[in-house]
Amino acid sequence: MLSQLLRQLFNSFGIFFRTIRAFFTRKLTGAWAGLRRVTNVSRQATKVATSAFEGAAAAIQKPTKREDYIETRRLFISKSFLIMLAIGVVLLGLLIYFVVWPFLLSRFFTARFYQEDEQLANWSGRVIVYYDEAKEHPMYSGTLTDGVLEGKGKEYDEDGLLIYEGQFVDGVYEGNGNLYEAGALVYSGAFSGGLANGMGTAYSDGFKCYDGAFVEGLYQGEGTEYYPDGTVKYRGSFAAGLYEGTGTSYYENGERAYVGDFAAGLREGEGTEYTEDGSLLYKGSFAAGLYEGTGSRYLENGDRIQAEFVAGTTSGEIQWYRDGKLWYNGGAAELAPDGFGTLYSDSGKAIYAGEFDQGALDGAWLLSLTAQDLRSTFGEATLTETDGDGGFRIVNEELGLWALCSYQQGEDEPQVYELWFQPQTGSSATALLPWENAEAFDQWALVGHESTTQTEKLEGSAQYADGTVEGNWWLHRYIYEEYTCTGLSRGEAEAPKQLHWVRTGEMPVGGTGGGDDALAQSQERLDELLTALDGIGGGSGGGSAASQGETDRMLGLMLSAQDGQDLIDALTDYYVYSEMCGVLEGSRTLLQQRLDEEQLLLSRGSGSQETVDSLTSRLEDLDRLLTQYAASAEQGRLTGQSLSKLNPGDYDVQAVLLTFDPVELDAGALYNAALEYATAVAAQRYEVDTAQLELEVKTAVIDLNLAYEDIRSAQKAVEQARTALDKATAAYAKGTVTKAELYEAQCALNQAAADLLLATGAFTHQANALNTLSGGWLAQEQDWMADTFQVLFQGEIRRGEEAAADLEAQRQEQEDQASQAIQEEAAQSAAPSASPAQR
Known part of the structure; x- marks a missing residue:
């Protein structure tokens, strides 16, 4: 009886599956036909699903006629019963596969996966994930929730060494944990967003190196830094991993080294420095870790030296106190x-x-x-x-x-x-x-x-x-x-x-002139400068090979062509105005010498008040100029340092200067180079205005020619002033001119040299701008740091191409979105209205 029942049941299953297959085949055939008629896939899929469910619902209703049964030899079996039974079997299998087994695996077992296993994306439960398919090298272990690490877990590198052990939230380090490098502990404490955040302890080579607050993996807030022997190195405030704010640093012997303000890891602001034996060494202002501004230096014998410091050294003036009284006031070296x-x-x-x-x-x-x-x-x-x-x-x-x-x-x-x-x-x-x-x-x-x-x-x-x-x-x-x-x-x-x-020698009958040394120094400095300026011509930068190398090195640190142009301009200003200060300082020394002598004569009753007043006025005017030039030089130095992170004052940047006759330039090749560069940088993002570009090139060439004429004029003035000085020197040796006239001739030559420097700097600025406009063509033609400039301009072209690619991708995306919107609107318009029965 049971066997007959089973045979009837299997026969019924066959009829059932054939019926279902025919049923769904008809529905799918209709759905496919509808899909070809319209493009609104989601709407038609909804209709098919609705019809399918309606058919299934009708099939499982209580049988009311003979057609609702399947007849076997001895039994009538309800079609609805068979359908419900099949659905139950399918659902039971799905329940076991998708719910029961994963539940058991996630709650009572630890699953092991290869890192590229597709199940990981949605897996929940305890797992060990491996780097390799053989599952020998663990990648991480812990509990996954929908494929993401949650709770306590561990992470390993490919060598099997522990990277992290602690809490995870949404797959990132969150809460308390330990961080390792090469298997060695480097941090223990709080995490947030995958980084050290909050209170924690950092380690180096097995020793505690920091204990305190962290923000995004860096020391920030109050904390204590240690030497490798567990001794305090620094205690105070941190920001971005560096000393910042008020703090105290210590020597390894435990004595205080510094108490005061810090910025970016260096002493900055007001502070006090001590020796290793605890004695007061310095009290005053700091900047970038060096003495800067007003401060007092204390000597072993108790003396105190007060000074204005610049970059760790005195600015040239000190006040030395002994037993609390001023003993010395004046110039200083260190x-x-x-x-x-x-x-x-x-x-x-x-x-x-x-x-x-x-x-x-x-x-x-x-x-x-x-x-x-x-x-x-x-x-x-x-x-x-x-x-x-x-x-x-x-x-x-x-x-x-x-x-x-x-x-x-x-x-x-x-x-x-x-x-x-x-x-x-x-x-x-x-x-x-x-x-x-x-x-x-x-x-x-x-x-x-x-x-x-x-x-x-x-x-x-x-x-x-x-x-x-x-x-x-x-x-x-x-x-x-x-x-x-x-x-x-x-x-x-x-x-x-x-x-x-x-x-040396016997006691002389008379002394040497008081101003000859000053004159010699002025002439020596000027001769060196004019020799250097003479070497700038010939279509290349001036200076020695070392000077060219140092200038080229600073240029090579730039990230863009504009930065390169700005650096060259800054170095030009720094060199030109520094040299102008040096040249005119020689004139100032001579004028001061004359003033001192004239004042001495005036005190003896033989001098001229008018001469004293005139010299005083000239010195004041010259001092104002020197102040302006020094400020311009400093601005150039600061700009160059900001761009290159190197101090131009530490380098010989004479090679930055450039002079040549612009008449020798190939104007056509220059314009073609500028057009080619502008087009390459544009990279089809915009159309190059060739008329405007041509105007810019012509204007730049005209300005360069005018600047070169200024150089030629300045060179002639220098030659004339040099001739006049040679004549005055010979006449002074013969006693036909006074020392004052000789000094005036030297001052005139100094001023001519300063004017030549200024004209050379202006020409370099113009050439630098034209070089940028031509994409480095000028540098190639004049062998002026050509390779380094080429790298900068190639970088600009590459960035232009990347920007163009980004724009093209955005345009294509916008077109795709517009096309899809049009298709959806057309599909909605073409869809048939619902029948009364459907409504």
């Missing part, structure tokens, strides 16, 4: 008196106002003075003068300086011939013997004195300024071209305790 300055006694009187050399008195400068100049140099000091053999002595006992001067001979004023510097033990003047040992003195004696002809270390007696003799001393003697300097020490390796300077 923290040592250098250049012009003034010394004060304990009572506050100025006892010396003159030149210093690397922390010591400038004996060479003192030997160049007249006796009256020396008296002026000693200021308010009490002086004594005594007669001697062949000359007289001026003694500044407060300073410990003795000077032997020649008597006046005819119109020649008395000149300083010999000097002794013998400060008393315990006197503040001993600080002007700044050497720790004999070796340091030797280095001082050699710096800046290439004309040294002999160095001697002799043991013998010392003769004092008053004529007395004492031994034994070690004499460290340096013989220069115009004078000899001797340091006297008690031992060969000990630092000298006294100094002696003497001019």
Whole structure:
């Protein structure tokens, strides 16, 4: 009976499936015909589905007639029963496959997948995902929700080393966790958005290196940084991984190194610096990690030096305090008196106002003075003068300086011939013997004195300024071209305790002119500059190979052609205005020398107030110009540094200048190059206005020709001024012109050279703009950093092509969207209206 029932059941299934197949075949055939008539697929699919469900619903209704049964040999089986039974079987299978088994696998088992397995996209449950199909190298493990890691999990690299262990949200690190690099712990703490966010601890080489707040993976907020031995390196505020705000840094021995403000990881703002033994070293302003602005430097002996600092060094002026009183005020190199300055006694009187050399008195400068100049140099000091053999002595006992001067001979004023510097033990003047040992003195004696002809270390007696003799001393003697300097020490390796300077040769009848050194320096600087400018011609940048390499290197750091043009303009301004300042500073020195001499004559009753006023006015005008030029040079330096991240002041950028005769340019080739470059950059994004481009090229060439004419005019002016100076120099040697006239000729040549610099800079600017307009053609023609410019302009062309491709993609997408909208609108218009029965 059961077997018959089963046979009838299987027969019924056959009838059922044939009936269903015929039923759905008819429906699908109708749906396909409708699909070919209309394009609205979604609407027709809805209608087919509705009809199908209506047929299925009718098939499973309670049977009411014989046709609703399937007749077997002994049984009538309801068609609706068979349909429901088939649906039940199918649903049961689907339930087991899609619900029960995944539920069991996700709740009670750990699934293992290859990373490219399609099931991962929607999988939920515990898994281990592998890099390889053999499932030997795990990629990550944890719990997936719809294919995304949620909750606690681990992530590995391809070598099987742990990358991350902790909480996940939506597949990214979120909550507490540990981060590893090469299997070593590098961070432990809070995560958000896949990055360290919140409180945590960073590690390096197994040691804790930071403990505190994080934002997006970087130190930010309050935190503490450590040295590799678990010792505090810094405690304070951070931003973007760097010291920012108020904080304290420490030496490895635990002593404070700095307390104050930070910015971008460097000391910035107000702060205090200490030595490793805890002593106060500096208090004041910082910028970019260096002393900047007003600050005080503290010495081991308790002295305090106050100064304006620039980039870690003094700006040229310091105020040195001893026992709370001003001792020195004036020029400086680092923290040592250098250049012009003034010394004060304990009572506050100025006892010396003159030149210093690397922390010591400038004996060479003192030997160049007249006796009256020396008296002026000693200021308010009490002086004594005594007669001697062949000359007289001026003694500044407060300073410990003795000077032997020649008597006046005819119109020649008395000149300083010999000097002794013998400060008393315990006197503040001993600080002007700044050497720790004999070796340091030797280095001082050699710096800046290439004309040294002999160095001697002799043991013998010392003769004092008053004529007395004492031994034994070690004499460290340096013989220069115009004078000899001797340091006297008690031992060969000990630092000298006294100094002696003497001019070369017999005591002269008359002294040398006070302004000749200034004139020589001005001429030397000018000759170097004019030689360099002469080398710029010939269609290439000036300067040596090293200069060209350094300039080319800075240009190579640019990211765009516009940046390259801006950098060349900035370097041009920096070089031109810096050199102009240097040239005109020589004129200023000469004018100041003339003013000093005229004021001295006026004080003696033989000078001219009108001349003094005229020189003063000229110096004021020149100072204003120098200030403007210095500001322009600094602006160029800052711009160049901003663009290249390199300080142009550290490089020889003379090669940036360019001069050539524009008449030699091939105008047709220039225009073709500009058109080709503009077209390549446009890359079909827009149409190049050829008329406008031609106008720009012609205008640029005209401007370049005008700039070149300015250079030629300036060169002629330089030649004329040089000829005039040569004549004045020869006449001065013969005594037919005054020193003032000679100085005027030198100043005229300096000004002509400055004008030539300015014209050369203007030409370089014009050439730079034309080079950009022509896409580097000019640089190729003139061999002016051609390869580097070519790289920049090729980059512009590539960016233009990429932008054009993006525009084309956007246009195509817009066309596709418009076409689809039209098709949908046409399909809606062509669809038939619903019948009354359907309604």
